[in-house]
Amino acid sequence: MKKIIKRLPKATTAIAVLFLLVQTFSDLYLPTLTAQLINQGVVPNDQTIIWQKGFLMLGFAIISFGGALINIYFAAKVSYGLGGELREALFKKVTSFSQKEMDRFGSSSLITRNTNDVTQVQNLVEMGLKFLILAPLYLVGGIYFAYRLSPSLTMAFVSVTPIILIVCWLIFRYTNPLFDKMQRKIDQLNLIFKEGLTGIKVIHAFNKEQEEYQRYQKENESYTKLAIRSNTAFSFLMPFITLMMSLATIAITWLGAGLIDTGQMEIGTMMGVVSYAAQILMGVAILTMVLSSIPRGQISAKRINNVLETENVIQDGSSDFAEHESKTNSLILDQVSFSYDGAEEDALERISLSVRSGETLAIIGSTGSGKTTLVNLLDRLYDPRKGSIRFNEQEISQISQSNWHEQVSLVPQVNQLFFGTIRENLLVGNQRATDDELWDALALAQAVDFVQAQGGLDGAVEKNGGNFSGGQKQRLCLARAFVKNAAIYLFDDSFSALDFKTDAMIQKKMKVHLNQAIKIIVAQRITTVKNAAKILVLNEGQMVGWGIHEELAETNAVYQEIILSQEDKEAA
Ligand SMILES: Nc1ncnc2c1ncn2[C@@H]1O[C@H](COP(=O)(O)OP(=O)(O)OP(=O)(O)O)[C@@H](O)[C@H]1O
Ligand SMILES: [Mg+2]
Structure with a gap:
């Protein structure tokens, strides 16, 4: 949490704290004024004092209100700003x-950290800025001012505050582990739900709806039980504090009445003490609440820091890639x-090989x-x-990553398209490409026909390219790679979803259009x-x-096996 606190903007945080102090001190002074108003104004019926103290009270009330507003605004600014910054x-x-x-974190966990954990930390900071200072001040200040009014009454009810502290502490000790468990259950629920959504086809195909539903139901039920348990314990707190307040008021009034009867105390003083008692009890409740949520926030802060402090094992190289004078590039694996x-x-x-x-x-x-x-x-x-791995005799680990990625255009094995338009998806390959260049790339990928049918470059692409067939998606991914003007093109099984004719056509065209580049093709088919x-x-x-096809077909047992298996399939 410390590291996260260091991220808070100092000036804004200071303003939030300052106005919190203004609010708290005004609040704390008000009951004293009430006591004075009654004792010096109402009881002797002195109109001047009533007006004077009345205005003073109004002034402090307004100051307190203003302080609270400004504090809330800046606390929100700081905490939500922090949330945004952390997410970014x-x-x-x-x-x-x-x-x-x-591989180490896993995508679900990264998503939870970016949403849930950030929200936890954000809430803790907001709560801290609003209450963490307010509560102890209410407590200590309340006791101080009440004591100034009447030491004996104050002592009488302050002696019961430990009971409240203990009860609150017990409740939080009971609920905190429950909250922890609930957090983990939510992760679990999200995971099952996500699998249910993304794996819907598999679930249908294997008739697993009932099992999935039961799996979800089981987790959901145990989550609900936890939630009921923790919330019941939690909701006990407010009525308990109200009860304690009423008891304190009764005790103070009872004791106070005796003192007033014997002329040892004035009525206003007693009312002031009653108000302070309420403030003190509020302070206790808020304090325990904030303190109890610190461990939860801390767990989240740790999970966030874990990600932020992870050293990337791939160290960025410092040098630029050296362009070859002869314009022929070579890639060597040694x-x-x-x-x-x-x-x-x-x-x-x-693995050792070379390609030019x-x-x-x-x-x-x-x-x-x-x-x-x-x-x-x-x-x-x-x-x-x-x-x-060397490119033009330069270790690729020495070349800066952004520089290296400019040289390489990749079509990954799993086709990945983004929500948006076809144009936006293609421009990922090269931001500066013109429409003509985009159409050229589409032509090279044999994708012109269906793109035109989809409304051209402005045609919509749904999440993960859901509105395209497998082969169409593959061709769009190919086109995106072609849009990039690279020295090396990597195709990881990028032709498998295409029919033989389209595959052959693309291969032929690639030879002409990418004739200067190094092309690395991962494929399953001998024909490719x-x-x-x-x-x-x-x-x-x-x-x-x-080697080359003819040699391998002659001499290589594994290659021959692949040929044989495919001839069988074609014959079948
Ligand atoms: N992220 C990973 N963590 C651990 N092992 C992995 C990971 N990815 C792949 N492997 C393992 O490395 C080996 C090679 O996998 P790779 O994905 O390179 O195979 P492939 O030749 O591309 O297969 P395919 O034709 O099915 O795509 C496999 O044994 C696989 O289990
Ligand atoms: Mg593979």
């Missing part, structure tokens, strides 16, 4: 994460090995053989464990990789074949 910082941090950090965190075996083992401008490198291999992993290394989502200048055959992370 989290978002910025998360977008800078490499795949490794994403004994590259990589393993995922926690995995026992390498996902890639000693104009060439197409195809990567083929069974599922799980490490194709996507290799693409991720080239896009620098991960760094190799061993070995080096057949014409590549170089083919890498992967099996369980190992490089088991390297």
Whole structure:
């Protein structure tokens, strides 16, 4: 929490605190004025005093009201400002994460941290700025002023405040763990709900509606039970405090009446003490409430700091990428090995290869053989464990990431489109592209027909491209990659959802239009990789074949197996 508090803007926070003090002191002085008004004005019927004290009271009431308003405004400004700042910082941090950090936190947890946890911290800061100072002052100030009015009465009811403190403390000790549990249940509920939404097709297809519903119902019921328990305990607090206030008033009045009878006290004094008693009890209640919510806020603050302080394992390189004079680029992998965190075996083992401008490198291999992993290394989502990847003889880890990403255009295995228009989605590839260039890219991706049918570049794209078929989505993602003018194009299984004819057509056109670039194509079909200048055959992370189609078809057992399996399918 300390680190978060450091983020608060000093001046605004100081203003909020200052006006809180103004409000509190005015509030605290009012009962004393009431006592004076009654004792010196009402009882002896002195009109001047009544008017004088009356105006003074009005003045303090207005000051208190104004102070409260200004405090509320600045407290909100500080806390919501902090919330906004935290969300922004989290978002910025998360977008800078490499795949490794994403794997570590998981997307659901990052979302909860960015919403729920930020709100917790924000509420705690707001509450702190409003009440944390107010409550102790009410308590201490109230006792002080009441004592000045009547030491004996004050002593009588202050002696019962420990009871209230203990009861409040017991209630919060009971409810706090419940709140903690509830928080975790909410995470769980969100997860099931999210799965229900995103996996709706699978759930329908496997007739799992009833199971999903029961799973949700079970969590929901236990959440509801927790909520009822904690809220019942919590709602006991207010009536309890009211009861204590009434008891205090009765006690003070009873004791006070005796003192007034014997002429030891004036009636106004007693009324003043009654008001202070109410303020003191309020102070106690607020104080316990704020103090009890600190641990919850602290847990959230910790979860937020965890993300903000995570060091990105991918260190940004400092140098710019050196453009080759001859304009021919080369990409070399030298004994590259990589393993995922926690995995026992390498996902890639000693891969060495080279590819130059104009060439197409195809990567083929069974599922799980490490194709996507290799693409991720080239896009620098991960760094190799061993070995080096060099572009024009420069280590890619030395090149600044933004510079490197300018050189690389990627079509990831899982198609990702954003909510918006087709134009907006394509411009992600290159902000400065003209409409003509966008249409060229669409033509290259064989996407012109259906884009025109969807209303052209202004056609709508729903979340995740929901209004397009699998093959259409794939072609839009291809077009987006083509819009970027890159030195290296990475296609991770980007042709699998296309029919053979479209696939062949795109391959042919790519040869012409991207003739200067390095093209790296991950594919399942022999027909897609057949014409590549170089083919890498992967099996369980190992490089088991390297060459051109004809050679591999002659000599490579794994490659032959792939050919055979596909001939069978075509024959079938
Ligand atoms: N984020 C990850 N964390 C841990 N292991 C992973 C991760 N991603 C992939 N792996 C493992 O690494 C190996 C290679 O996976 P990879 O995704 O590179 O395969 P692939 O060749 O692209 O397969 P496919 O053809 O199915 O896309 C697999 O054994 C997989 O289980
Ligand atoms: Mg893959």
